[in-house]
Amino acid sequence: MTDEHHPAPPRARTARSLARETLTREIVAAARARLRTDGPAGLSLRAVARDVGMVSSAVYRYVPSRDALLTLLLVETYDELGDAVEQAEARAPRDDLTGRWLAAARGLRQWCTTHPGEFALLYGTPVPGYAAPPDTVEPATRVVRVLVGIAADAQRAGLHPRPAPDGVPPAGPVVAPARAYTLERGLMPDDTPDETVVRTLLAWSALFGAISFELFGHLEGSVTDPEAWYDQAAARLAADAGLA
Amino acid sequence: MTDEHHPAPPRARTARSLARETLTREIVAAARARLRTDGPAGLSLRAVARDVGMVSSAVYRYVPSRDALLTLLLVETYDELGDAVEQAEARAPRDDLTGRWLAAARGLRQWCTTHPGEFALLYGTPVPGYAAPPDTVEPATRVVRVLVGIAADAQRAGLHPRPAPDGVPPAGPVVAPARAYTLERGLMPDDTPDETVVRTLLAWSALFGAISFELFGHLEGSVTDPEAWYDQAAARLAADAGLA
DNA sequence: TGTACATCAGTGAACGCGCGTTCACTGATGTAC
DNA sequence: TGTACATCAGTGAACGCGCGTTCACTGATGTAC
Numbered sequence: 001m002t003d004e005h006h007p008a009p010p011r012a013r014t015a016r017s018l019a020r021e022t023l024t025r026e027i028v029a030a031a032r033a034r035l036r037t038d039g040p041a042g043l044s045l046r047a048v049a050r051d052v053g054m055v056s057s058a059v060y061r062y063v064p065s066r067d068a069l070l071t072l073l074l075v076e077t078y079d080e081l082g083d084a085v086e087q088a089e090a091r092a093p094r095d096d097l098t099g100r101w102l103a104a105a106r107g108l109r110q111w112c113t114t115h116p117g118e119f120a121l122l123y124g125t126p127v128p129g130y131a132a133p134p135d136t137v138e139p140a141t142r143v144v145r146v147l148v149g150i151a152a153d154a155q156r157a158g159l160h161p162r163p164a165p166d167g168v169p170p171a172g173p174v175v176a177p178a179r180a181y182t183l184e185r186g187l188m189p190d191d192t193p194d195e196t197v198v199r200t201l202l203a204w205s206a207l208f209g210a211i212s213f214e215l216f217g218h219l220e221g222s223v224t225d226p227e228a229w230y231d232q233a234a235a236r237l238a239a240d241a242g243l244a
Numbered sequence: 245m246t247d248e249h250h251p252a253p254p255r256a257r258t259a260r261s262l263a264r265e266t267l268t269r270e271i272v273a274a275a276r277a278r279l280r281t282d283g284p285a286g287l288s289l290r291a292v293a294r295d296v297g298m299v300s301s302a303v304y305r306y307v308p309s310r311d312a313l314l315t316l317l318l319v320e321t322y323d324e325l326g327d328a329v330e331q332a333e334a335r336a337p338r339d340d341l342t343g344r345w346l347a348a349a350r351g352l353r354q355w356c357t358t359h360p361g362e363f364a365l366l367y368g369t370p371v372p373g374y375a376a377p378p379d380t381v382e383p384a385t386r387v388v389r390v391l392v393g394i395a396a397d398a399q400r401a402g403l404h405p406r407p408a409p410d411g412v413p414p415a416g417p418v419v420a421p422a423r424a425y426t427l428e429r430g431l432m433p434d435d436t437p438d439e440t441v442v443r444t445l446l447a448w449s450a451l452f453g454a455i456s457f458e459l460f461g462h463l464e465g466s467v468t469d470p471e472a473w474y475d476q477a478a479a480r481l482a483a484d485a486g487l488a
Numbered sequence: 489t490g491t492a493c494a495t496c497a498g499t500g501a502a503c504g505c506g507c508g509t510t511c512a513c514t515g516a517t518g519t520a521c
Numbered sequence: 522t523g524t525a526c527a528t529c530a531g532t533g534a535a536c537g538c539g540c541g542t543t544c545a546c547t548g549a550t551g552t553a554c
Contacts, residue, residue, distance in 0.1 A: 041285040123462070125284065128281065164480070165482070169475075174473045176468075205450070206446070208462075209450050209453020209454070210446075212367070212452070218452075221425065222388075222421055223419075228417070229418045232412065232413075232415050233445075233449070240406075
């Protein structure tokens with residue numbers, strides 16, 4: 001797991017290990033800043049090296065390759081976003097389900113709009129030639145798990161989403177994998193109806209659709225106050241998901 | 245408007261002008277294929293030249309620069325997507341509003357999933373350093389105009405969306421620019437309620453959120469049949485927008 | 489129908505640039521005695 | 522506390538590569554008479 005270039009951090013807080021930590025942080029910070037200007041696909045170790053005032057080969061003491069840096073960024077930013085959404089949601093009173101939903105949704109947008117480069121990395125076009133390793137999967141699920149938690153509490157509180165519209169085929173098969181995932185982890189009560197699961201998934205992807213449209217410029221001309229528009233959208237998604 | 249390198253096409257169908265047309269098409273086709281493998285940000289004139297069997301400088305007879313090629317691709321693919329959605333919607337009976345909506349939504353997903361490279365260009369991370377010129381704006385609005393058309397017919401048919409949830413601030417200011425846009429172009433009746441406009445915008449961005457999640461890999465693990473899931477989502481968005 | 493000139497398509501070399509990554513080297517820091 | 526050796530951080534040069542774009546040139550096509 002360790003090799004000569006990337007040893008496990010020693011237990012002693014030596015000057016060297018402290019310097020290593022700061023410089024690693026500086027490199028990651030510079031890389032994140034670069035995301036905004038150059039885009040995830042344009043991320044360059046040499047540019048990052050210049051930004052932190054190192055010669056390009058020196059960053060290889062800290063990061064084994066460009067792909068590894070991308071992975072580092074993915075994990076760190078997925079986690080940071082997860083933290084932001086969890087903390088925003090946690091601030092709302094437990095029994096105010098709509099309030100919790102709106103808080104989570106706003107926390108989500110808040111983080112994304114203040115970190116557009118990172119948003120592009122996480123939710124924009126995947127970087128060609130780069131395949132995210134399995135360690136990025138768990139951090140990537142944190143946002144949707146917050147939403148699932150709210151839906152689960154709504155289910156426990158006896159609230160139910162709107163019934164499926166007429167003529168729609170049963171949602172069971174469609175949501176089976178998602179249901180299995182949440183049940184295995186005890187994220188939802190066993191008796192959660194299919195409709196709740198569909199609605200949660202729909203609301204989740206709809207929130208990201210709204211943010212993606214804002215950040216990628218598709219609201220230009222039709223929405224001048226994206227924050228207010230997002231709030232309107234989030235409130236309706238909450239109501240449709242049966243949170244009130 | 246014309247210069248020595250990019251003259252207006254002559255009226256006569258000379259061998260030269262025919263060759264020019266085919267080769268231009270080949271270049272654009274090769275560029276579109278490249279989008280899938282290299283991503284929009286990685287689009288390279290030299291790679292395209294290789295693909296069409298030309299020396300790199302030769303493509304400058306057909307396309308003045310890489311940015312111009314991007315613009316060409318944007319306009320062509322926005323228009324192709326617009327055609328696809330319009331035609332899909334046009335095949336449904338006029339008075340079946342939900343049917344028209346579902347047809348449009350499916351046509352949208354169908355085109356996007358069969359053209360993932362182009363989808364990334366249109367709706368993924370914007371290409372750093374490239375600013376889309378104004379001529380791309382009109383083609384970009386064609387999809388939402390189809391949805392607005394359906395909502396307008398629903399309004400004319402006396403159908404109304406669900407009322408806004410309790411406690412939500414008035415949507416009027418938020419949708420004012422969108423309403424102005426549609427009114428100027430006669431796309432919606434004057435008396436269309438704010439709620440219809442919000443719901444249409446929400447449904448529009450939610451559809452793209454769903455497609456973006458599918459194509460960019462965010463449904464992995466939670467949805468195994470993205471087409472069926474999309475249908476479920478689209479049906480609910482239609483119902484919530486008051487189409488039935 | 490034939491010729492003379494103008495236009496255009498495609499070539500190949502070149503420009504200056506940036507990229508990821510490796511490697512032998514230096515000097516500083518850490519560790520064991 | 523001091524010394525000897527091992528580890529590590531950072532340097533600078535180099536590798537082979539791809540990029541967008543320009544330019545002088547050639548041969549083929551088109552047009553005017």
